[in-house]
């Protein structure tokens with residue numbers, strides 16, 4: 001319990017990093033004092049066919065309008081590929097690591113150029129024009145990145161749908177963006193199991209006759225259904241067209257992609273991102289947050305179906321001319337050492353993953369980590385949920401051997417890129433805190449009436465001014481955009497997250513504001529109670545929700561997953577209650593603890609507390625939108641063993 005609570009920047013890291021403390025302070029101050037000048041300078045980090053003369057034209061009032069670099073003309077694929085050819089044509093752009101450890105590949109920038117050019121020509125041959133939408137439903141294979149870049153090259157708008165989604169969810173998303181073309185694969189491969197992607201597309205398209213072309217990558221060679229005229233093999237199509245394809249001239253505010261949020265808090269929203277500002281922001285955050293340097297091998301374990309995969313597997317790294325690793329498999333296949341083995345195999349320097357993966361691997365103990373070297377690692381990152389301090393310390397001490405700074409990056413599908421994060425050479429870390437804002441980002445904490453709270457405080461997290469990577473609208477529903485993000489607190493972007501700011505100005509995300517528990521008038525964030533439970537040596541994972549309580553208004557209901565081999569006894573239940581009282585205080589005492597063999601999570605691995613809240617309140621008939629739930633079986637198990645709250 002006496003682990004350090006502050007990890008200062010070491011002199012070594014500060015000396016070699018792009019940004020040290022003094023530079024961070026100066027640049028941050030300038031970015032707020034004169035955003036026009038700041039972004040005019042940093043907007044030049046990408047190549048423009050026609051340079052912008054206007055920088056920022058944004059308003060969070062009224063109808064809400066967000067435009068960056070609006071008269072500039074560029075192309076995202078050109079910036080991610082063509083401009084690197086002269087200097088790094090033979091450098092590896094993508095390292096692909098297959099599900100099966102014996103399969104991997106290196107794709108150079110020159111090869112990437114050829115693959116993307118051909119696919120762009122295929123799309124054109126299938127009638128795809130600038131502004132048309134293309135759905136990408138793919139496994140984690142290089143063709144997924146080619147597909148995104150091919151769309152960007154011709155100005156088509158991609159909508160990537162995570163390959164784990166069901167035919168129904170896929171149909172909704174194709175329908176939502178009115179796409180006419182789908183790019184998919186025969187089957188995916190994850191953890192040795194086949195995923196029937198083409199069969200799912202066939203089902204989804206039963207009621208969507210307007211989809212005219214399905215382009216299918218042969219990944220496994222398994223048998224698939226075929227509709228002549230509509231379905232085409234990828235390898236046959238790319239062989240028919242030339243590789244030469246001139247990157248189209250795309251306006252800075254032309255759409256780049258539509259992507260749905262994870263669905264943790266309700267029905268997913270179709271987030272629209274545009275071209276220039278998004279790319280500037282993704283590339284700049286990738287360079288500074290991960291302190292990316294020439295020659296680094298960089299690995300983000302997300303799926304391209306999530307925004308993390310968009311900004312930090314594909315667009316940010318490639319815009320920077322980096323080598324980005326793309327992993328087809330899962331953390332525990334063939335063994336629970338897989339992540340660390342991949343790091344050793346490809347000499348990964350920068351590693352970016354999610355708390356859910358860290359907690360799962362932590363359950364397996366240190367040995368599977370320690371039997372690998374990981375000597376190449378220099379920096380670790382986390383994203384997706386608040387990282388419990390216990391998991392942070394394990395990541396730092398065991399995975400990073402105490403040597404690597406951790407960047408706990410807070411951001412959202414809506415924000416396009418990272419907003420609150422340590423910069424490794426500038427900002428010392430506190431386990432569990434996302435620390436300080438990135439350049440140009442002005443966070444504000446407000447109470448429920450919208451009053452701005454100063455100093456050390458806690459409340460609702462808002463951002464008061466625009467940054468270039470911000471979403472522009474909800475696709476096809478601008479009113480929903482204004483309502484969802486700008487109406488709760490007038491004139492501010494409301495994140496939906498609760499947040500605490502400490503005496504040092506560090507930000508701590510306390511969870512979704514919808515999840516805040518009000519016990520006898522005290523507002524408690526879920527993250528803190530969960531972290532206290534996870535800090536107990538026998539607990540692997542925990543989720544905490546409120547439920548109606550006669551005396552307190554709300555009681556605290558905790559779902560607890562134990563470490564492998566631990567017995568769920570009444571004695572342990574009492575021990576955990578005492579433990580939380582001691583860690584946080586009597587106000588946070590759990591009223592009920594239910595043993596949970598598994599927790600309901602989104603397919604991106606986030607705990608869905610809104611479903612746990614329904615189970616706790618005995619309202620399991622009305623669970624809400626469950627289409628993004630990874631494993632529905634977990635929910636029925638929990639309903640079956642729900643605690644009787646008398």
Ligand code: ATP
Nearest residue numbers: 261262263264265384385386409410411412413509
């Ligand atoms: P939906 O918006 O559909 O409910 P979602 O919010 O889970 O789903 P994402 O955009 O994938 O969809 O996730 C963004 C959210 O993830 C943030 O609002 C925050 O709650 C959480 N999050 C992401 N990174 C961090 C982090 N480093 N620390 C704490 N929370 C994080």
Ligand code: MG
Nearest residue numbers: 261265412496
């Ligand atoms: Mg959200």
